[in-house]
Amino acid sequence: MNRREILTAAAAIGLVPAARAVAAAGDLRGAAREAYIYCLPLIEMAAARDRMLHESxxxxxxxxxxxxxxxxxxxxxxxxxxxxxxxxxxxxxxxxxxxxxxxxxxxxxxxxxxxxxxxxxxxxxxxxxxxxxxxxxxxxxxxxxxxxxxxxxxxxxxxxxxxxxxxxxxxxxxxxxxxxxxxxxxxxxGPKTPPPRAYATRKSSWKDYFTSAQALLIADPPPAVDGVVLARIAALGLKPGGGFDPAKLDAAAIREIEAGVAEALPSAARRSAPNIVAGWTYPRGDIGVWGQDYDFRAVVALGGLAALPPVEAMYLRPVGDGGPGTMLGGNYRLSFAAGKLPPVDSFWSITMYEATSDGQFFLTENALNRFSIGDRSPGLKKNPDGSLDIWIGRNDPGGEKTSNWLPAPAKGPFTISLRAYLAKAELLDGRWRAPPLTRL
Known part of the structure; x- marks a missing residue:
């Protein structure tokens, strides 16, 4: 029997704490990393619920x-x-x-x-x-x-x-x-019930995060098809029926957990490879209905909670100035050729977002009080040949171009989202592609 098998057997009969055994075998770090990613949508949904229920x-x-x-x-x-x-x-x-x-x-x-x-x-x-x-x-x-x-x-x-x-x-x-x-x-x-208690957020300590994750797993049990990942994170004591107890963890186990948590979001982002064509990131087919893609699910829970599937709404984002994973920071022109606007059965728009330090995106204050521009924007002007230029950035392009300007934040990184609701087949299957942004 090798050292790993000895530790596992000892843990099973109570000779050493299970978490300590796994840490010694080198698995607790991975379990913590995977558990953080797996539970992030639960944490983000509970946090959104708490914020929304306590608003005026x-x-x-x-x-x-x-x-x-x-x-x-x-x-x-x-x-x-x-x-x-x-x-x-x-x-x-x-x-x-x-x-x-x-x-x-x-x-x-x-x-x-x-x-x-x-x-x-x-x-x-x-x-x-x-x-x-x-x-x-x-x-x-x-x-x-x-x-x-x-x-x-x-x-x-x-x-x-x-x-x-x-x-x-x-x-x-x-x-x-x-x-x-x-x-x-x-x-x-239907039956009305009071708000639930507040839970930890992604900014909480790992101890509070996993304690809340345990409570949420009990309140909303995961599907049976998640059995493999649940078996992997069980090393942490985190199970649908309960079992996480930070008081049983020694210093070595805590160090492993902390290291795994620190690796969680960066590793999820690396494994969620974007679908990039001509400078735009296109949504993957499983957005909004995740299956067992826990990395991608976590990344979107952080940056786009409640995303709809592509058949309902297509979300396109441009690649940043520094390549995939980076933001925009200058002035740009987006030019749609005549007859080549986003093909939709409902509507399309381009929305400006300022990026926060923790990976979230919100609308940004600007002089025009304009947060998006699209097919229903009043005063939008096409060129004589029927093409359409959208001016995107911090600086007003001036003159008649202002009517087609989407203002960026005065400072800091930003991005845009091209939304297409009820996209037509040619957008869904890739025959239509968004034109590249031109930096000015």
Whole structure:
């Protein structure tokens, strides 16, 4: 029997603490690294839930199973959720399905609507609305795992807790009253429950992070198909049924855990290879429905929580000035040839984001109070030949070009996101490609 087998056997019969045995065998570091990545969506979803439930609510009570409308398009003042859009009004509800099903009424509409049901691991379990159920409205019964399906139009969530996120297209300030009227016709009914306790965040100590991760794994058990990764992180004591106890870890084990946590996000980013074509990063096919791609899931949970799958919305980002993984920092022109605008069945836009030091993205203050530019922007001017130039950067290009200017932050790194909602086949299959950014 080799040293590893001796340590494993000793741990099994209680001769040494299991965590110490694994640390001595050199596996605890890897377990901590993988556990941090695996649990990050749970941590980010719980943190988003806590922030949103404790915001001032425009008359809405702060609790679970309440559908709360946001009455304004997102601006630089909104810092609740990373990478928001500036095209749709959001309505949001954090769900607790442990007390029974909920009923959602979606009204008829003549505009783009999507209702995403995200489980606590950040998968889109279902998307209702324009693309999938049409614009005729309907009543839907949302049930949790293991609950009997009864009622109209069953929609099943794979975790007992979830996030219901409604997006309603708005064409700007003049259109808000009509969009509000539509928001008010969405109705969510069912048992109401108080907010859950707050959990640790990604900025917490490793001890608090994994303690909260353990509680979240118990509250929202992972799917059976995650059995292999769960077996690997069990060395940490982290299991769906409970078991993580930092008090049992000695100094050597703690050093291994700290080293693994420090490696987690950089290693996830390295393994989440982007799909780059002509200077743009295109979304991978598994975005929004992750399967067992835990690295990619963690990276998007940090930088784009609640991302929709490509068939609903395509998100393109340019490669930065220093290559993949870097940001923009200058002035640019994006030129669409005549007849070559993003092909969509709903709408497209380009949104400006300032990058934070911890990998998140928010809208940025600017003199024009303009956060995005796209097919519904008033005053957008095409060239005489039908082509369209978008000017992107810190400096006003001046003259008539200002109408097509997307302002960047006065300082610091930034990026943009080209969104295409209900992309046509030629964008989804790669026949249409975004033109490269030209640095000025």
């Amino acid at each position: 609510g425009e008359g809405q009570p702060a609790g679970l199973n309440f559908l709360k409308p946001t009455r304004k398009l997102t601006t630089d003042k909104n810092r609740t959720i990373t990478t928001p859009n500036n095209d749709t009004l959001y309505s949001s509800a954090w769900l607790d399905l442990t007390k029974g099903p909920l009923t959602l009424t979606i009204p008829p509409s003549d505009r783009y609507v999507s209702v995403a049901l995200l489980n606590m691991y950040s998968d889109n379990d279902a998307i209702l609305g324009t693309r999938t159920t049409g614009n005729g409205g309907g009543r839907y019964t949302i049930v949790g795992p293991g609950q009997p399906g009864s009622g109209p139009n069953i929609v099943r969530c794979s975790t007992p807790h979830a996030w219901l996120l409604v997006r309603i297209l708005s064409d700007g300030p003049a259109d808000l009253a009509a969009a509000h009227a539509l928001q008010d016709r969405f109705v969510l009914t």
